[in-house]
Amino acid sequence: MGGSQYDDEWVLPSADITLVLVGKLGYGKSATGNSILGREAFVSEYSHSGVTNTCQLGSTTLMDGRTINVIDTPGLFDMSIASDDAGKEIVKCMNMAKDGIHAVLMVFSGTSRFSREDASTIETIKVFFGEKIVDHMVLVFTYGDLVGESKLKNMLNDAPEYLQNVVELCQNRVVVFDNRTKDRRLQAQQLDKLLYVVDSVCANNGGKPFTDQMFTRIKVNDEFVDIQVLNFSSYFSRCVGGA
Numbered sequence: 001m002g003g004s005q006y007d008d009e010w011v012l013p014s015a016d017i018t019l020v021l022v023g024k025l026g027y028g029k030s031a032t033g034n035s036i037l038g039r040e041a042f043v044s045e046y047s048h049s050g051v052t053n054t055c056q057l058g059s060t061t062l063m064d065g066r067t068i069n070v071i072d073t074p075g076l077f078d079m080s081i082a083s084d085d086a087g088k089e090i091v092k093c094m095n096m097a098k099d100g101i102h103a104v105l106m107v108f109s110g111t112s113r114f115s116r117e118d119a120s121t122i123e124t125i126k127v128f129f130g131e132k133i134v135d136h137m138v139l140v141f142t143y144g145d146l147v148g149e150s151k152l153k154n155m156l157n158d159a160p161e162y163l164q165n166v167v168e169l170c171q172n173r174v175v176v177f178d179n180r181t182k183d184r185r186l187q188a189q190q191l192d193k194l195l196y197v198v199d200s201v202c203a204n205n206g207g208k209p210f211t212d213q214m215f216t217r218i219k220v221n222d223e224f225v226d227i228q229v230l231n232f233s234s235y236f237s238r239c240v241g242g243a
């Protein structure tokens, strides 16, 4: 992962960047959000029950003047969460991301064995957000203090097929976060790496964020018309009347 986030050929988003943290309970979503924002915006602690109960938004201004919005979510994709509750949170999350989502950070713990169930969360996310969300996915491994970047990359090369498929699906967009470090240089470095990857996601998507206002173009009487595709999030929005 070399180069600079300011490479000329990239179409950089001119305005704010919105990131959503998703993943299972306790994998370090809130801690990663805090590392990105550079402050303790979200409660992050060790617990057997979910610490974050509802979606929350935190923002900060980057050195280059852009605003970065981070949406922290509860462990939406755990078997223990009822899909109605998860649906309500997705609606809330989409409402918070009013200008769309530039990247979805799929958080995994670097110290847990990546299971088939972990891999299947990608499928669940596709059901909740729609197929197109895959183009915005970035894999984030926490516990970089215990499993450094080079060790993790070696592990990925040697990983079972289901994990290699996930990495491929996300076009090798993998970032490691040490959320415990107090070393300001390391904090800046890991944020820079994440922003580099997020900017590449934006460039790959022509600068356009993911929204649930997805349209598809159909031909009616020799004319092209855009119709809105109803996805899970808008379906839930109707059922629960918003969040």
Ligand SMILES: Nc1nc2c(ncn2[C@@H]2O[C@H](COP(=O)(O)OP(=O)(O)OP(=O)(O)O)[C@@H](O)[C@H]2O)c(=O)[nH]1
Pocket: 023, 024, 025, 026, 027, 028, 029, 030, 031, 032, 043, 044, 045, 046, 047, 049, 050, 051, 052, 053, 073, 074, 075, 142, 143, 144, 145, 146, 177, 178, 179, 180
């Ligand atoms: N050593 C170490 N601990 C971490 C790291 N990231 C998170 N943790 C710890 O993991 C525990 C859970 O972190 P959270 O940020 O609360 O995890 P979460 O995914 O937001 O959890 P829920 O909100 O309950 O779903 C906390 O005790 C964190 O301090 C990391 O990079 N290194």
Ligand SMILES: [Mg+2]
Pocket: 029, 030, 031, 043, 044, 051, 052, 072, 073, 074
């Ligand atoms: Mg949390």
